[in-house]
Amino acid sequence: MTEQALIDTFEAPPRRQRGWAKLRGVLLSDRKALFGLVILSLFTIAAIFGPWIAPYDPNAMSFDMMLSPSWSHPLGTDDLGRDLLSRIIVGTQVSMFVGVATVAIALVVGVTLGVLAGYFGGWLDHIIMRYIDLQWAFPNIIIAVYLVAVFGTGLLNLIIAISLAFFDDFARIARGMVLSIKEEQYIAAARTVGVSHLRIMWRHILPNAMAPIIVQATVSVSYAILAEASLSFLGLGVEATTPTWGLILAEARSFITRAWGLGIFPGIAIMLTVLSINFIGDALRDFLDVRETKESA
């Protein structure tokens, strides 16, 4: 997409300040968003208290391999005799962490670059945006694969790789917003009274640019979770002792025909989360009045 088209997309959305009460109202009245909220809360609880809730040690193996769901193992056991429910519960923590941490890094890096580029313009803008263009020319998953190959596997490397693959979206959006806000009169006014650049960016521009960034961040969490699953499939994910949904699913792939639960349950966990996040993202989009931009996969 060209700069101009992007600017068109973001041309001065009406930025209405609405309170938390209103947001709550929107979320609660939207049945899909409400559904998302409930599911996400459940998963968040599982993520926080996972190790205490899980009925078994997620890495403890037994000879009871690929059992069907039963009272002692509500979701059955996996191909190494580990309790699937416990693995999924503990996996929630890691998967959510991957999703959130990835987006946090991508957001900070991307927004910083985007704001700097949009605010200062000139050669800085040129350099940053040329790089972003460069990265934008590639599907995120290919960049992530490439970076994992460079850094090596492991949780930390994985998070860095995915976030670096994702930050260009944030940079583009932030820059687009800054470009339109920069022209507003109150920015010019702030400048004439001698407010520092940093303060203008931090206090005046950023808050007004946040709406589409928040929406993008929400949706990106789900993409990050999916990206982790794909990398696990390609053998570039985290190590087996760190169960993530993606890894559980990827490792189950040659056992699905023998124990269907192995493929279904972690798949459902991923789908429910992504679904919930998207429902909430949609509600936020409506609430913040942001037009859809690029959907990245």
Next chain:
Amino acid sequence: MTRYLIRRAIGAVIVMWAVATLVFFMLRIVPGDPIGAMLFDAGDAAAVEALRHKLGLDAPIYVQYVKWFWLVFQGDLGNSIYGSNMPVSKAIIEALPRTLSLAGLGFIIALVIAVPAGLIAATRRNTMLDNVVSFWAFLGLSMPEFWFGILLIIVFAAGLKWLPAIGYVPLSDGFWPWVSHLILPAIAVGTTFSAIIARNIRSGMLEVLKTDYIRVARAKGLTTSAVILRHAFPNALIPVITVAGIAFALLMANAVVVENVFSIKGLGRLLINSILNRDYPTVQGAVLVVSAIFVLSNLVVDVLYTMIDPRIRYDK
């Protein structure tokens, strides 16, 4: 317009150069030794050095870099340093039709699903049908492609035995063999994508239906279907074209994973394999070609844009 095109073309070349340079240098800090792996059996230090020399890997990095670019300008992407050392360009030429077939068929499947779904969802807003469509669209977005692909294999290949499980057959071997091998992977590739298009069509339609000229059209007494198909839909297609522009990027992303599930040696798998094998020349060549395709398709979309939407002008 011409000036704009020239500017964009130069920009595209620079982007490709930068991509290639970045990849060239980053690859060389990757741990892993392709020669060591090649000679795992033979295991003799002198042989390793000889091979290293033969492949030019013992030269200083900047020499390798200049050499590589000089050859690229002559249209020579070098030879793979793996196995039979086949020319990189040949590997790419072989892989390209597979990925394009897969992406093309995936795109068609996506459109076939997405266009009616998006239209129905927009015109029957907040009905049961809308909910079904949007739920399905969300589902498409939230399924990992490899998992979906494996389910397709289990059900339609191993179980029902309707379609082949793996592989690729070129179109020259006949239409049915070609298409039958591609149906399952194309569904796996296209489903996520159809979800995205359906959502775009839906929101695009909703925007358009709110505009004045649609109200005018309705006021004129045109039937609903005429309004939608003649007036609203063409306008709603604009965001679809945007998506189509990055379609290749999106489909490629899906294809990387799906090609691995279905044992199709397309561009995505070529790239992943060569990254994992530290096959420097192939990674460089493949990246160059992939970026060229992306840059080109973005350019084409921008041009299309100006032709479809007169509001956008580039020569300011």
Next chain:
Amino acid sequence: MTTKQVMLSEAEQARIRSELADAYDFDPRDPLFGLNRQALSGSRLERRTVLRLLAASGLLTAGHLIGVPRPAVAQGKAGGTLKCGWAAVGEIATLDPAQINQVLQFQIASNVLSGLTHINAELVAEGDLAESWEVSDDGTEYTFKLREGVVFHNGDPFTADDVLFTYQRSSDPAKSIHSAVLANVASVEKVEDHTVHFKLKAPQASFLPKVLERASGRAMTIVSRGALEKMGESEYGLKPVGTGPFKVTEHQLGQTVVLERNPDYYDKDRPKLDKVIIQPIIDAEPLAAAIEAGDIQLIGGNPIAPELVDRFVANPDLVVDETPGPTFQAVWINPWHEHMKVTDFNKPVEELMKEKGFMVRLAIAKALDREAYIKQGQFGRGMPAFGTVNPAMGRYFDPDLAKASTQTFDLAKAKQLMADAGYPDGQGFPKLRLLTTPSNRRETQVVGNQLKQHLNINVEIETKDFPVLIEDFDTMNWDLVRLGSGGDYDPDDALVDWMQTNSKFNGRRRDKAKYAFGFFSDKEVDQLISDQSATADIDKRRQMVTKANKITSDKVASAFLFHQPDILVHHKTVAFPKESRIPGLVDLDRVTLA
């Protein structure tokens, strides 16, 4: 689930014993290895002669002699297309004999290219391109009469010049990775258009059955000069032109290799099939789906993922042909790791036992419950290992080692050793990095889990692709590695390649100033291994092999894990004759479809 392992009957064992004894019964100083010129010359070598030659060159093992009873297969007619899947591999990187370094590659090349000789599953070495040959009294000169009227796939006639060309190419280290195989050849001369003369530097028993053999030897697998010049090396590597039963008509790297019947093959009765299509399939589930759906009818390539085997056995449409495993798999322990340090293995085990580093090594080896590992990690397919010498080596395999080795599973002892070393219940012991490859990733978790459960040692598994893993392994940049060897039919494969101080896998690229040796070094073992290689007397050789194997086991050269079986899977409709079931190979020239 019970441990499944192919066991040989008493009668079978007796036959193997007598054949081995006969094979090794000769005076090692005799240039003709106790054979006469007549036995060595001719158009085919009898089984007994081949056994003798293999024995004399230190290559003969019981693995060669095992004939496993096979389920009856339908006899098919000529014609038809056979579709094959090559397991756990992304692409057939090369088919050029000069570059081939993987079994899965020469499995295909053996169907396309000819050697001067080829051994079938009954160990009859048949002249392949050599019609007959004569050997001089001192065993250093061989004169080969070549088949006349043989043409390459491109139409060029095969003559003595092609033998010369192949020799020149293969003996050039810049062009072939197998040049060392020809080190003993002094010269090759063309006598007539279809007669060549080889002069050896010294008598060499392995000359006929190994050097000239088309598959495992690879050095004298005849290549076409005309095709090489026309196609170039890299294209030739994809579609080699030879004189074999099939010709490569298409090779799309990473997608398909298409072989078609060579109508001009010198044996008019072979091949039976019209066409063979080979697809590399990297993932397990698609491979299983492909053979179940009938997309492919036979699986070659790398070993099949263990989780699939039971599924194939249960499938009435499939034949699963299993033979004892010519492999060993192990967990390597870095002796230079601060907490597992042993800087000198040249002392009795009792002395070593006083060192803390050795206690930890032994504790790790003793804490591996191999039966449990095989049950969980390998779905019951395999046999516990305590050394590199495997059960396919027949008489060289020492079944008593399982009980006699210091490595025998004993949890209480292992825990005690950890405590004695100063880490009671693993306290104070650091986390270890355990490297593994993507295909071993699943079962490696079982190893990690046992170390955690049994000794409370925390293990972090790191999956690395083979090129990266090997670099780390060669440079000693690891704590633990899960790695092993395949296709070992002779004690040399197990000992010379792995257990000597200068073995090719023993820290080949380590920092020699920092590390005096790689993962293991023992003077007595070095000597025993060199000696056994040069010993012709089977009983003496067996004693040395057993002793060396026992020392490496007791001194924990590595924590040995298991021996993997060799499994061929195909549809019932595929008739795979016994004489074509050569260990490690997939020769399709006699295969038919019902």
